[in-house]
Amino acid sequence: MVVGSVERIAPCSGRAVELDTGDELIVIDPMGQQVSDLTAFSLADTAEYLSSGRSIDYASKLWLSSGDLLYSNRSTPMFTILEDTCGRHDFTLTPCSKKMFEMLYGEEEGRPGCEGNLAAALAPYGIGIDRIPVAFNIFMHVAFDEAGVVSVLPPLSRAGDFVRLRAEMPMVVAMTACSAGQSNNFSYKPIDFRVERRSAAVA
């Protein structure tokens, strides 16, 4: 593997990187209690994307962790979770957005939220904001009680916790340092990531 350097996603922003099959992406919470919304699209055809519903159905569990696969809408593996030092992530809620901030928080500043930040990062691939799906919300701590009532709790991640994902197809992956106060315990911290390339050719 060709180990890349750690890159930082500034608070309330997003980034996209291309991965080849076998490349590994390590998403790190450098300070603890921060969330990274992650989504991905196949480079062969961006109509194929990371699907929450397929992934939950095939894993037969809501909270995915080490050893689990994340599937595309075409039921093809996109990622294998190789390591996960935190153990709790969400795959049920859409990324925070300008409209969501208005409706849930009464905000009027027009912050783009993770939805807007993912769309901006994916714009070079022709992927617009309407195509940002339910994301894999790394470190996001969502709980449901028996009646199905949602609680968004402070992330369980501590400083240095990470998730290591192996890409199972050539793809563009986009991720954020989350902009939603409730998701990150109102700390608005950065997120770090590192890519380990399977081959130097694409490093």
Next chain:
Amino acid sequence: MVVGSVERIAPCSGRAVELDTGDELIVIDPMGQQVSDLTAFSLADTAEYLSSGRSIDYASKLWLSSGDLLYSNRSTPMFTILEDTCGRHDFTLTPCSKKMFEMLYGEEEGRPGCEGNLAAALAPYGIGIDRIPVAFNIFMHVAFDEAGVVSVLPPLSRAGDFVRLRAEMPMVVAMTACSAGQSNNFSYKPIDFRVERRSAAVA
């Protein structure tokens, strides 16, 4: 209201109907223990579609019922649930599909599943199979334990149970009589529906 007649969706098939703002769609389980996967797209711009993640986030609960709104990916209300005599539906899993039948059931017959049946019903609107999202799975009984493990249980619906939805925008809605054995307790029954038009002009 202009009350339409009851129409039947044959077992393991799908249908699409157009609704105007204020029209009401009643989805009925005529025999009990059957599931109908429902999805919808705005007629003004089919890039706007029914979003599980937005709906769960704004309702702050996983199991939606009477009085709850179902939102689009653009955070706009698409439906109000006016009545619900069953009370338990799923909004986390993608529709059953040919690939899912192969992977989870070992089937080789190539049945299209709700995904293929929704896509066929929506083909006249230029909506292809890659755009079938997590559906509102009416009467589907999914449970998660504390560890997040998924159970797909027999529907709680009895013969005649129904959900009454009011359309909050002009849309095309597609629905199925579900093809997945596990979802309908291996009964593969039909689904009925009726449309009540707000105005005779569009009846």
